[in-house]
Amino acid sequence: xxxxxxxxxxxxxxxxxxxxxxxxxxxxxxxxxxxxxxxxxxxxxxxxxxxxxxxxxxxxxxxxxxxxxxxxxxxxxxxxxxxxxxxxxxxxxxxxxxxxxxxxxxxxxxxxxxxxxxxxxxxxxxxxxxxxxxxxxxxxxxxxxxxxxxxxxxxxxxxxxxxxxxxxxxxxxxxxxxxxxxxxxxxxxxxxxxxxxxxxxxxxxxxxxxxxxxxxxxxxxxxxxxxxxxxxxxxxxxxxxxxxxxxxxxxxxxxxxxxxxxxxxxxxxxxxxxxxxxxxxxxxxxxxxxxxxxxxxxxxxxxxxxxxxxxxxxxxxxxxxxxxxxxxxxxxxxxxxxxxxxxxxxxxxxxxxxxxxxxxxxxxxxxxxxxxxxxxxxxxxxxxxxxxxxxxxxxxxxxxxxxxxxxxxxxxxxxxxxxxxxxxxxxxxxxxxxxxxxxx
Numbered sequence: 001x002x003x004x005x006x007x008x009x010x011x012x013x014x015x016x017x018x019x020x021x022x023x024x025x026x027x028x029x030x031x032x033x034x035x036x037x038x039x040x041x042x043x044x045x046x047x048x049x050x051x052x053x054x055x056x057x058x059x060x061x062x063x064x065x066x067x068x069x070x071x072x073x074x075x076x077x078x079x080x081x082x083x084x085x086x087x088x089x090x091x092x093x094x095x096x097x098x099x100x101x102x103x104x105x106x107x108x109x110x111x112x113x114x115x116x117x118x119x120x121x122x123x124x125x126x127x128x129x130x131x132x133x134x135x136x137x138x139x140x141x142x143x144x145x146x147x148x149x150x151x152x153x154x155x156x157x158x159x160x161x162x163x164x165x166x167x168x169x170x171x172x173x174x175x176x177x178x179x180x181x182x183x184x185x186x187x188x189x190x191x192x193x194x195x196x197x198x199x200x201x202x203x204x205x206x207x208x209x210x211x212x213x214x215x216x217x218x219x220x221x222x223x224x225x226x227x228x229x230x231x232x233x234x235x236x237x238x239x240x241x242x243x244x245x246x247x248x249x250x251x252x253x254x255x256x257x258x259x260x261x262x263x264x265x266x267x268x269x270x271x272x273x274x275x276x277x278x279x280x281x282x283x284x285x286x287x288x289x290x291x292x293x294x295x296x297x298x299x300x301x302x303x304x305x306x307x308x309x310x311x312x313x314x315x316x317x318x319x320x321x322x323x324x325x326x327x328x329x330x331x332x333x334x335x336x337x338x339x340x341x342x343x344x345x346x347x348x349x350x351x352x353x354x355x356x357x358x359x360x361x362x363x364x365x366x367x368x369x370x371x372x373x374x375x376x377x378x379x380x381x382x383x384x385x386x387x388x389x390x391x392x393x394x395x396x397x398x399x400x401x402x403x404x405x406x407x408x409x410x411x412x413x414x415x416x417x418x419x420x421x422x423x424x425x426x427x428x429x430x431x432x433x434x435x436x437x438x439x440x
Contacts (some may be wrong), residue, residue, distance in 0.1 A: 006028045006152050006154070006250070006310075008282075008285055008286060008289060008305065008308070008309060010154070010279055011149075011152070011154050011285035011288055011289070011416075012158070012282055012285040012335075013026075013283075014154040014155045014158040015149070015154055015158075015281040015285055016277055016278055016281030016282070017158055017286050018154075018158040018161045018281075019156055019277040019280055019281050020277050021158070021161045021162060021165050022138050022161065023273055023274075023277060024165070024312060025165050025321075027357075028169060028172075029044070029168075030147040030174070031171065031188060031192075032172050032176060032198035033176070033186055034188075037123075037182070038333060038359075040077075040123045040182060040183050043059050043120040043121075043122075043123030043124040043127060043183065044123065044186065045184060046408070047124045047127040047128040047131070047132070048127075048131075049113075050110060050111075050126065050128065050132075050137060051055070051103070051131060051132050051138075052242070053242065054099050054103065054132070054135060055135065055138050056093065056235055056238050056239050056242070057095060057099070057233065057235070058092050058096070058138060058142065058230065059141045059142075059235045059238055060097050060141035060228065060231040060232050060234075060235040060405045061088045061091050061092050061143070061227055061228075061231055062088065062092070062143055062146055062231070063230065063231040063234040063235060063352065063370070064141065064226070064227035064228060064229065064230035064231025064234070065084055065146050065147075065150075065227055065231070065234070066115040066149070066150060066232040066287060066288070066291065066371060066375065067085050067148070067287075067291055067293070067370065067372075067375075068080075068084045068148050068223065068226050068227050068437060069081040069085065069147065069150035069373045069438050070150050070288055070292050070295065070371065071088055071291045071292075071294050071295035071373075071436060071438055072084070072216075072288070072293060072295055072438065073150060073151065073292060073439075074291060074292035074293060074294060074295020074296040075295035075296065076296075076440050077214070077216040077295075077438075078151070078157050078209075078211035078214045078216070078382050079211055079212070079213075079214030079215055079216035079217055080217060080218055080223065081138065081147075081150060081151075081211055082211035082212050082214070082218055083146045083207075083218070083220070083223055084223050085144075085146075085205075085223055085225060085330075086138055087220055087223055087227070088143045088227065089140060089143045089144075091130050091224075092140060092143055093136065093139065093140060093261070094365045095139060096135060096136030096137075096138070096139030096140065097136055099132075099136075099139075100132070100133050100134060100135050100136045101134030102135075103128060103129070103133055103135060104129050104132065104184045107125050107128040107129045107132060107133075108121075108125050109351060111124050111128065111247050111249075112130070117286050119175035121358065123182075123183045126183050126184050126187065127183050127184075127186070127187045130184065130187035130188060130191060131147070131187045131190050131191060132188075134191045134194070134195075137191070137194040137195060138199055139199055140192070141197060141198050141201065143155040144201040144202050145160075145197070145201055146203050147209065148204060148208070148209070149284075149288060150288065150291070151211070152288075153204065153205075153208055153209070154285075156200075156201065156204040156208070157201055157247070159200070160196075160197045160200035160201045160204070160311055161197060163196060163197070163200060163206070164193040164194065164196050164200075165193070165198055167189075167192065167193045168189050168190060168192075168193035169194060171185075171188070171189035171193065172185070172186055173188045174189075174332070175188060175189055180272050181221040181376075184339060188221050188348075194429040199326070202235075206280065207258040208331035217243020226437045228438075229295065229375065230370055230371075230373065230375045230437075233370070233375040233376050233377060233379040234370055234379070235379070235382075236379050236383075237378065237379045237382045240379075240380065240382060240383050240387075241386060242385060244386040244387055244390055245390075246396075247391045248342060248390055248391055248394045248408060248411075248412070249265075249393055250399070251260065251391075251394045251399060251408065252265055252293050252405060252408055253397055254399065255398060255399065255404045255405065256404070260300050260340060260344065261398075261404045261405035261408075262342060262346070262405075263403050264341055264344040264345050264348060265333065265348065265405055265409075267335055267336065267341065267345050268345050268348040268349055268352065268409075270335075271328075271331060271345075271349065272321065272324065272352050272356060274312075274320065275316075275317055275320045275321055275324070275356050276305075276356070276359070278313070278316055278317070278320070278360075279313050279316075279317060279359055279360035279364075280312045280363060281357065282309055282312065282316075282360065282363070283309075283313075283360075283363035283364045283366070283368075284367065284369040285309070286305060286306055286309035286364055286367065286368060288308060288371075289302075289305050290305070290367075290368045290371045290372055291371045293305065293437050294371070294372050294373070294437075294438075295436075295438060297436070299433045300370070301429075303427075303430075306364060306365065306368040306427065307374075309364050309368075310360070310364040310365060310424075313361065313363070314360060314361060316356050316360075316362045317353075317355060317356040317357050318356075318357055318358070320356075321349065321352050321356045321357075322352040322353055324352070325346065325349040325350045325353060328342070328345055328346040329342055329346060329351045332345050332346070344406075344416045347406055348405060348406065348409050349411055351406065351410060352409065352413075353416075354413045354414055354417065355413035355416055356416075358413060358415075358416030358417035358418075358419070358420045359416040359420075361420035361423070361424065362416055362420040362423055364420070365420070365424050365426075365427050366419075366423045367394060368427065368432075369423065369426060369427065369432055372432040372435050372436065373432065373435030373436050374426070374431060374432040374435040377426050378423060378426075381419055381423070382419060385415050385419050385422075386415055386419075387417035387420050388413050389411055389412075389418055390412050390414075390415040391411075392411075393407075393408075393410070393411025393414055393415070394407065394408040394412070395406035396411075397410055397411055398411070424428070426431070
């Protein structure tokens, strides 16, 4: 069976556009909802935060599937990649049904436990019940998207996301401004657009990929073991990062009574998200190539390709972040006229040049290590330095030495750069060459 083998650029462009679409959808939803009620914006943001906590559970399977599928495809055994998808879909479907029922029936209890403000409670419960009640969609979408990408079909998930985004925009406008359904309307629009997204990628995977016809199969238990071997450490790293970032933001909130530092961080994040999209997409594209090459045991090409991707990422991040820093005042006037905020964001964007260079290096080498089968090392390094540099560093530099948000950004930059050096050093050892999932 033919596989759509592509180069880095052909994989990178659709993935980066898809990532950008996800980011822009959230921004559009926020802007449209803000015209109705500011409290509704805060409530939806709060609900999405806790939905994201549960979605981490789905990542255990979807993250591990990419490594398993691409390596077996590279080894010329697409039937086993199909087997991995079937197991992943079944596992996530069962987990998705359980979590959907849990979030639908116990959304109020969850929000009470975490202490959501009374003003936000009604909105947050409505959104969490509807969107969380259909989180099975979040369980299945990455399974089928990963399946398409593993075989080189990266445009189809992009088309599905674009179609869903347009539909979400139209439905949001209809439910908000015509039907006057408020938060419930936004939630229903989100669910409907995700259903459409899932149906499109399921149809594309059925029509374009015929791996089921390949006779290669191995024991289901072995496939599941390989998926969890990669996916569990990756999911743990994501969970640890979310906790570390929560603690960091808590320190930012303590820095001043007016919230200037945390607000400046929010504006800086909105601007630098564009650079992050590029780095994340580059890492995902290189991970697919890494899996193919590991399966084919072409280790030298894997080494050259990963270093090339990291170099491209560093150059692009340096250019983008430098432009953001140079034109920070002009960009910030689109959001705020407060000279204190504008000045502070400008300082953060200067530090962010170093931060994003470290982040993209960390992402590319880290993802390549995980896809090769060397998944535990990145998680251990992340567990140590995210808390030592980012969390403890934010407290020391930001609060103890009074550098506020500037200190927090220096701490975050140190975290990303130290982990990037560790990832590169690990890659240079070549131990990943012996970590492949397919053993003779």
